[in-house]
Amino acid sequence: DVKVTQSSRYLVKRTGEKVFLECVQDMDHENMFWYRQDPGLGLRLIYFSYDVKMKEKGDIPEGYSVSREKKERFSLILESASTNQTSMYLCASDGGSYGYTFGSGTRLTVV
């Protein structure tokens, strides 16, 4: 089974901090995604990548950046954390079948 691992399950950060969320997949998938999930809003796409060193903005990229230096790793960066970035962050991997495999998520609280 494809495994997508997110480095932290829970994080608490202070306003203005730079935050790194790490995601690693073990099935050699080309496609990786970062979504955030908020109550009543579903999953919203932040950034995605279809290849190493490639990145594309999703629907809500403001305040975020990403890095994909290796195929298996896709990092989400909050340049200067703000309270409105308190959310559940979900990383996903896909081999091209639209059957995404999600990580367990990182619940980030910005105080």
Place this chain on the structure above:
Amino acid sequence: GQSLEQPSEVTAVEGAIVQINCTYQTSGFYGLSWYQQHDGGAPTFLSYNGLDGLEETGRFSSFLSRSDSYGYLLLQELQMKDSASYFCAVAHSGNTPLVFGKGTRLSVIA
């Protein structure tokens, strides 16, 4: 623009059948996926419909009508463990990320 509409909440009795509908308006359409998410868990893939018709996987089935921009997830012989949120998601083309609906919270009661 793009939008997906699904009911926010559905309640059904254990052992019964429930249908969760999804209508979509998108600039392009490639296929419809369904995901299940238990409280505190990650979304897990259930099914994908690229063509019109019914896809069956055990107790779960998914249907697509491209002409009606409509699909549904059918859950049969409901069990308490089916209580979860269910998301429909649309692919605009063969190489674009999924766009998710806001989810339907299913509660299965005894």
